[in-house]
Amino acid sequence: MRIAAVQMDFTLADVPGNLARMIEKVREAHAGGAKLVVFPECALTGYVFDSLDEARPYAETIPGPSVSAISAVCVEMGVYVVYGMLERDGDRIFNALALVGPKGLVGSYRKVHLPYLGIDRFTDFGDQPFAVYDIEGVKIGMNICYDGGFPESGRCMALMGADLIVLPTNWPASAVTAADYMTNTRALENTVYYAAVDRIGVERGVPFIGKSRICDPLGRTMSAADHANDAILYADIDVARARNKHLVREAGVNEVNRIADRRPEMYGTIVEPHSLKRPGR
Template sequence: MKELRVGIVQLATEIGQVDKNFEVLIEKVRAVAKQGIDVVVLPETWNTGFMTGPDLHALADEEGQRSQSLLSELAQSEHVNIFGGSVAVKEGDSIYNRTYVYNRNGELLSTYDKMHGFSPAKEDKFFTGGTAIHQFELEGVLCSSATCYDIRFPELIRKSALQGIELFFLPAQWPLLRLHHWKILNQARAIENQMYFCSANGCGTIGKLPMAGHSMVVDPWGEVLLECDEIPQIQTVTIDIDIVKDIRSKINVFRDRKPNCY
């Protein structure tokens, strides 16, 4: 049995309050790391909060230096892998919604830039979208991720699944008014790709808009193993990676695909 203990950090980040958001994150990561977990999972844009507009350029992390330094230090000091959610990163005139992943030694394993900007909030007008999926290993488990709105694009996630991904992460700032979609999409992506799906969502409010919370870990059968409510919290769960191979051998959708037909 190959087990991985996952710790979710669900945060109510404050828009534009970068220093305060960093302080809260440090406290929560250290708290969940004390529970003997293997991987800490963080939500989307925890540095600035999810925001657009002219202030974003001044608040985004220059080259990601501050965020990378903190995540590396925490991973090493707490001896834990960190899936770093995402942060607003500035490179020249461009801003990216970027994920960083660190191992227990504080070494950067992988990065990912959110592909699909949420156009109703004009995210696509302020952030430069990524162009590539990524993969990385945590404790011998093959992993990948996307970010928030990306979950609505099954082609993106299937492309990773076809590379043998066993555990998929999704940091988000998903609103309460579409909580029904959130739950169904998390389960659907897990079931159709026969992998664990682990999401860390924001909570609290963005302006007057309540965030959904309800960070989740869903197994390859679609069973919800962990689900937060709508307030800031940390939760942990142990997952059995062998289940992935078991279901893929029993119902081999990857073998039975007919991509030449669609």
């Protein structure tokens, strides 16, 4: 399966305009052979809202209007799309992703780890377990931005059989080291394809750094974008490579399997509750 990672700018609070530009990019990516098209975090709405009250009018249910609009394009072209949005569920607002295909909504994700930044200062913590979705034989897992800095997130989905993990993100300037190193590391440690899809532009004085990247199951960069320009990155996903966790460098001498070689009985500390105070909360 060929995937496309769309690095582009968005306009805060302009849902119709952002949606129209996304649909144009889906058509462009489809012309480039992509079957799955991935957009950044909060692509539909923008990110740097100053309050929940300001953001609330732009949040939608999942499924909802944008899922219907994207689904119509997916039907037309036979593609799948992952995009970021704000999800409304009763009085709660989540930083979320929707995965949409020719048959409508395939799945969704709510951001689990929230930094004290932008709209994440006000949204609710994701309350749904990590999940993996099968799209025409490729198993895909989803995270958002800050989630990528927590190896447990990617590992959970790798253990569920993910071939590809996508990370729509809005990286500010302070996240440059994450952009430079984290994507490759998450791919390597889980032996999966990993696609970090960032935005560009400046929103209310906050610059976003781009540097989107797709990595292979050995942690090698397959395709990368610069920090300032629109780009569509393409990569071909070979599920056999992602599912072969037993890597034989020299038979009987140098063999590793980062899934089978785990020692979960030694990891209890990771899931123990803590009493640390989250910044700003």
